[in-house]
Amino acid sequence: MPAMALLFAVAWPLRADWTGFGDYAAVAEVSVEEDAVRVNLRLRESGLPRLRALLGRADDAPASDLAGGLLRIVADRQGAAEFEILKLETNTSGKDGTGVAEAYFEADLNLPLARRPTGLTLSPPDRAAKALGLVVLHRGVPVADLAPLSKPARLQLDWNDPWQSRFADAERVRRHTEPRSFVYVEPYEVRHELLLRLSDLLPRLEIAPVNPHRIEGEEREKLRQAIGTLLLRRNPLRLDGVEVTARLDRIEFVRYRRSGVETIADSEPLDSATAVVGAILVYLTERPAGAVELTWEWFDAAGTGRAVSLQRDNETFDADVTQRDPVFRWSVEEALDTPGPEDSNPSSETFAARPSGTADLPLRAAGIALAMAVGWRWRRRRLLPPGTGGQLILTLAIAGCVAFYPEIAGLCADAGRTTPASAEDPVKSELEALLHNVYRAFQMPEEESAYDRLAISLSGEVLDEVYLSQRAALLQRRKGLGSDGRVERVQVLTTEIESLDQESGRCVVNARWIAHGSISHWGHSHPRSTLYAARLVLSRAEDGRLRIAALAFADARKPQSVALSS
Structure with a gap:
């Protein structure tokens, strides 16, 4: 079944607007x-x-005539100079991997520098308002976030430490102040993503590169291993009051671009003055964490505060840690009252009947007897009109039965339903639990743990195929390919039973469900909901549990991404 890999694919492609490109008529990235x-x-x-x-x-002027006049840059001690146009081309499809949804014109311009200037002045045309968006990087380090350039802006350059380059305009800020932490609280996992300057880490490592301005080849890999060892020992994290052990998910060397954070290819050398280390530490949990405490241990000589952002569902909590108060604290009481995954995925009752409540049978019988005694007492005292005593006793007896045996009301409500419909409710609940458990296995990096988790929900060829797909997806993620996808909730929409064998517990069902989740990477998270339709065979194993024994999609189309408000 080649389509099986589509069922549990959790690394959705990132489709987002090009860093706010849609907010401007033009955007300039200045390096x-x-x-x-x-x-x-x-x-x-x-x-x-x-x-x-x-x-x-x-009105008919081509885009090529506009490129040279949208931005003017003057370097200190050099004066005005004309741009060299290196490339002019038109993208009519709007598909360049950045999510741009319309055609655009692109130009690469070059302004030669005779010497390293102490500053630059960047000016837009008059009355530019918010027509031109600007993002600036100095030797690959972001100086300010994307923002409109509506008036001249002065940029002061620090060539020894590009992280200190600044705009004179206080309105132009850099959100990515390093180092920085992003903590994601998910149903069965807490993930700590760190963005750290390589120059800050080198003094803490036991190894030192031969040439810190050009780190490549074998040195890069040794550096990655040393950084991972260091991070596992520092900046401890506590969940629900207990310090937990981190698992190192990945170490990457990254840089900032207009589209966000991107991985530096292994073939490119690193410059320790500008390179950024991206690290992901994972803490697996058996239930959603209710409290998080992160102790930050690394501060510079000036004691500069460090930013920490925690994300849970669609909420983000931001704070700064300082040397005086180095602990970031969060608890579920600070979050909005939204149902968690345990509320959204009720535990399965399989095909069992409703509980009979025999444990409190004496109490229930006493309650019915009491109701009947009250009616009899009223009749003997002639407090009721003639002929109504029997009806009252019967009424009180029925009321007592309903009050002390509420299952009767449920049975009455089900009386008008057909047999297949009444069987679909437990199938729906069972299927939600089975699917949610499979998605949970994708968050387990250890092969044995992942296989054991999958074996709870799957059997036969389906188990082997999904397991191999899960391993392949994990390998791609460790290589830095794609962003991290997490399924947080499974919502089964419909279940239509084709056949049901009560004796063996085998059930063939056509189902439609939505996998609600998100993709996240280095501080950016985007909700994703994907709709699936398939024909499944559920069979009861020797341990009495139902498992997915076979699966086939309803058609050859890929699962659909859906936009939902929930």
Whole structure:
């Protein structure tokens, strides 16, 4: 079944707007290097009329005539200079891997530098308002987040430490102040993602690169291992008051670009002055964590506070830790009152009947007898009209039965339902539990634990195929390919039973369900909901539990991404 891999795929592709590209008619990414200022400029097709009016050009002026006039950069001690246009092209599909949904014009511009300037002045056209978006990097380090350039901006450059380069305008801020932590609280896992400057880590390591400005090859791998060993021992995290052991998920060398954080290819050398280390530590849990305490141990000489962001569902909690108060604390009481996965996935009752409540049978019988005695007493004292005593006794007896045996009301409500419909409710509950457990296995890095978890819900060829798919997905994630996907809740929409063998417990069912989850990476999280439709065979194993023994999708189409408010 080739389509089986689609069922439990949890690494959704990231489709997002190009860092707010849709908010502007054009966006410029300015990269300041030692020998030149390079600009990648993108002009949205729908924004061309606005840009033509801004620059006073004719209504039919091509985009190539606009590129050179949207941004003016003057370097200290060098004066004004003209851009060299290195590339001009049009993307009509809007599909460049960044999620841009419309055609755009792209230009690469180059401004040579005779010497390293102490500063730059960046100016837009007059009355630019919010037409031009600007993001600036100095030697690969983000100087400020994407923001509109509506007036001249002065950039002060620190060539020894690009992290200290700053805009004079206080409104231009860099959200990614390093180091930084992102903590994700998920149903069966707490994940701690760290973004750290390599220059801050090197003094704490037992190894030192031969050339810190060009780290490559075998040195990179040794550096990665040393950093992982260090991180597992530092910045302890407590869940529900208990210190827990971290599992190292990955170590990457990353950098910032207009589309966010991206991995630096192994073939590229690292510069310790600008490189960023991305690390992911995982803490597996048996239930959602109710309290988190993260103790931060690394501060610079100035004692600068460090930012920590915790995300749970769609809520984010931000705080700074300092040397005086180095502990980040969060508890579920701070969150909105939203149902957790345990509430959304009721434990299965399989095909068992409703509980009979025989444990409190004497109490229930006494209650019915009491109701009948009250009616008899009223009749003997002639407190009732003639002929009504029998009816009252019967009424009180029935009321007592319903009050002390509420199952009777449920049986009455089911009386008008057909047999197949009444059987679908436990099937739906059972299927939700089975599917949720399989998605849970994808969060387990150990092969044995993952297989054991899958074996609770699957059997036969389905078990082997899903297990192999899970291992392949995990390997890709460890290589840094794709973002992390997590399924948080399974919602079974419909179950239509084809056949049901009460004796063997074998059930063939056509089902539709939604896997609610999210993809997250380095501080960015996006909700994803995917709709599935399949024909499943549920069979009862020797231990009495139901398992998915076979599965086939209803058609050859891939699962659909759906946008839901829930």
